[in-house]
Amino acid sequence: MRLERWRSAMETTGQLGRPYRDGEIIVHQGDLGDCMYVVLEGRVEVLRDQGARTVRLAVLGGGEVFGEMALFEHEPRCATVRALGEARVLTVDKKGFLRRVHEDPSLAFRILRMMSHRIREMDAELAQSKVGESVLC
Numbered sequence: 019m020r021l022e023r024w025r026s027a028m029e030t031t032g033q034l035g036r037p038y039r040d041g042e043i044i045v046h047q048g049d050l051g052d053c054m055y056v057v058l059e060g061r062v063e064v065l066r067d068q069g070a071r072t073v074r075l076a077v078l079g080g081g082e083v084f085g086e087m088a089l090f091e092h093e094p095r096c097a098t099v100r101a102l103g104e105a106r107v108l109t110v111d112k113k114g115f116l117r118r119v120h121e122d123p124s125l126a127f128r129i130l131r132m133m134s135h136r137i138r139e140m141d142a143e144l145a146q147s148k149v150g151e152s153v154l155c
Contacts (some may be wrong), residue, residue: 041101057078061079062101065100
């Protein structure tokens with residue numbers, strides 16, 4: 019997804035995102051979500067608590083989005099996201115997202131393509147972990 023499209027759209031409304039300090043939590047795993055986020059500057063890490071340990075799922079940078087599933091279903095967040103260093107992150111609610119899709123219908127396709135890519139990556143990782151398990155047995 020192109021950062022320039024989000025930035026230009028948000029600059030016209032004066033919404034330039036919120037700054038986060040290093041280590042500051044942006045969303046918590048388990049909280050209900052109703053918006054997605056766009057990383058405007060800096061980096062964030064996506065973390066999932068699995069029992070007694072925390073697993074880093076991804077590091078995202080400028081122009082990348084997270085929390086997009088909350089626009090489609092009102093379910094608890096499946097991961098915690100926190101700033102890695104200084105970061106500026108834009109919040110996009112469902113109404114704002116639908117407005118942008120109305121202005122640029124290809125945005126919906128790009129979001130779906132990104133979600134599809136993430137699902138494929140998770141599927142490959144799951145398959146790899148299953149192969150590793152069978153080798154250990």
